[in-house]
Amino acid sequence: xxxxxxxxxxxxxxxxxxxxxxxxxxxxxxxxxxxxxxxxxxxxxxxxxxxxxxxxxxxxxxxxxxxxxxxxxxxxxxxxxxxxxxxxxxxxxxxxxxxxxxxxxxxxxxxxxxxxxxxx
Numbered sequence: 075x076x077x078x079x080x081x082x083x084x085x086x087x088x089x090x091x092x093x094x095x096x097x098x099x100x101x102x103x104x105x106x107x108x109x110x111x112x113x114x115x116x117x118x119x120x121x122x123x124x125x126x127x128x129x130x131x132x133x134x135x136x137x138x139x140x141x142x143x144x145x146x147x148x149x150x151x152x153x154x155x156x157x158x159x160x161x162x163x164x165x166x167x168x169x170x171x172x173x174x175x176x177x178x179x180x181x182x183x184x185x186x187x188x189x190x191x192x193x194x
Contacts, residue, residue, distance in 0.1 A: 075100055075101060075102055076098060076100075076101040076102070077101070077102045077103075077104070078094060078101055078102070078103050078104070079103075079104045079106065080103065080104070080105045080106065081106050082106070082107065082114065083105050083106070083107030083109075083112035083113065083114065084107075084112075084113065084114020084115060084116065085113075085114055085115075085116055085141075086114075087105055087107075087114075088105070088112065088113075088114075089144050091103050091105050092144070092147070092148060115128065125155070126167040128167065163175075166187050168186070168187050169186075173185060173186055173187045175187070176188055
């Protein structure tokens with residue numbers, strides 16, 4: 075029997091452990107995580123009746139086929155929360171504050187969530 079230790083219980087470690095069990099069902103897998111819960115950056119919190127995603131803010135299904143396939147493989151496809159197409163403005167909760175997600179280069183240059191990426 076093969077024993078594998080995976081360091082990190084985020085999406086990468088979690089998906090590696092899942093696919094390894096599919097490939098080698100008799101292997102023993104130990105998934106180590108430093109934080110009290112698994113998921114890495116993937117977290118959803120509820121504040122005042124609203125859900126906020128911490129970590130990866132969103133993903134485009136058509137651009138993230140492998141992630142979507144993983145979600146289907148483990149049975150999470152019904153738990154995906156799709157953004158309303160009517161919602162033109164998107165907000166990101168970061169550093170204890172809500173920020174409008176930039177939709178132009180100009181907004182990105184001024185936004186506290188992206189300006190350090192453009193102007194390090």
